Amino acid sequence: MQYKRQRPRRRTPGGMRTNLEEGDMHLIEEHLYLGNIVAAQDPEALKEHNISYILSVFDDELSVKCDSLTYMQIRVYDMYDEDLLTHLPEAIEFIDSALGSGKGVLVHCHMGYSRSATVVIGYLMSKTKQPYEPVYDMVRAKRLIGPNKGFRNQLSVFAEMGFTLNAKNRKLRQFMVETLLTSDTFWKKWENKVDAYFARLELIESMTGELDMGAGYVCHKCGHKLFNEIHVQRSTASEEDEWVGIDSDTLSDGKESCGYLYIEPQKWMTGLLGVTADDGPGLIKCPDCAQELIEYNDMFDPFTACYCLSHKNLFKCRRFRVADNKIKIESQNELKLD
Numbered sequence: 001m002q003y004k005r006q007r008p009r010r011r012t013p014g015g016m017r018t019n020l021e022e023g024d025m026h027l028i029e030e031h032l033y034l035g036n037i038v039a040a041q042d043p044e045a046l047k048e049h050n051i052s053y054i055l056s057v058f059d060d061e062l063s064v065k066c067d068s069l070t071y072m073q074i075r076v077y078d079m080y081d082e083d084l085l086t087h088l089p090e091a092i093e094f095i096d097s098a099l100g101s102g103k104g105v106l107v108h109c110h111m112g113y114s115r116s117a118t119v120v121i122g123y124l125m126s127k128t129k130q131p132y133e134p135v136y137d138m139v140r141a142k143r144l145i146g147p148n149k150g151f152r153n154q155l156s157v158f159a160e161m162g163f164t165l166n167a168k169n170r171k172l173r174q175f176m177v178e179t180l181l182t183s184d185t186f187w188k189k190w191e192n193k194v195d196a197y198f199a200r201l202e203l204i205e206s207m208t209g210e211l212d213m214g215a216g217y218v219c220h221k222c223g224h225k226l227f228n229e230i231h232v233q234r235s236t237a238s239e240e241d242e243w244v245g246i247d248s249d250t251l252s253d254g255k256e257s258c259g260y261l262y263i264e265p266q267k268w269m270t271g272l273l274g275v276t277a278d279d280g281p282g283l284i285k286c287p288d289c290a291q292e293l294i295e296y297n298d299m300f301d302p303f304t305a306c307y308c309l310s311h312k313n314l315f316k317c318r319r320f321r322v323a324d325n326k327i328k329i330e331s332q333n334e335l336k337l338d
């Protein structure tokens, strides 16, 4: 097949050039290659390195594909608030099955710099049970890489969870609301993302053994079941907001609670949302008694920025809130989140 060979523009943060050899792909470990889009579309080079599996980590299409190769794709942009985290287990499985077959596998994105490097580092972290830094150093010694800050945080969360996805992990749940559903970049697509969010969350919940959803919350007026404790977003103890790098202590106004619960979106809300972009908070009524229950906001603005002690380091993921006098607890099961 004929194709035009195009070299992607080489760039490093600050436009710095380095002395590291910038090839299209580099061998990171036996049979495991990290490279750019040129490498992924170079049949000769792939053959030469005995590569039979290609993992594409970008939002584009390969214009050259070979029938004899096995492909997998994770569609993400190279942005800090894109979700790579929840794709890591399937990526690891793909790389494992490739390496198990004794063939080579190429993990690539456009530059082989951020997205694909994140996946390769995540793979090696999970295999060696090591934290980010030493694995980054090892890969960096072989290729010029630079996972973006959001991806680095995602790898840390992945390591904290023991390299599996655990639906009981507060950070993971916050991350999912923040990235899959309410990312600032794509807030206009909010309605289109709801289904994907719930599908992804259900997948992870099904992977988590014995998931206790905690106490149920019901409408104060009519007793209609609304959500569970696991859906309530609370600040994790004494931690800064790593996602946005803000020192939460200086932001906290010292109040224990503001009288609201911030909650994850619920499936039953889907039909009740009419996204308001500029007109301030929307309102969701109780499906049973039509009491106005939940306020929501599609944009990041002061409405969602609460600095009470319960919410101070939940920065970007708070979009839905309910005043605590509009709900009551249905049962008193203890729930301990990680």
Ligand SMILES: [Zn+2]
Pocket (backbone or CB within 6 Å): 257, 258, 259, 260, 306, 307, 308, 309, 310, 311
């Ligand atoms: Zn608050």
Ligand SMILES: [Zn+2]
Pocket (backbone or CB within 6 Å): 219, 220, 221, 222, 223, 224, 286, 287, 288, 289, 290, 291
């Ligand atoms: Zn009600």
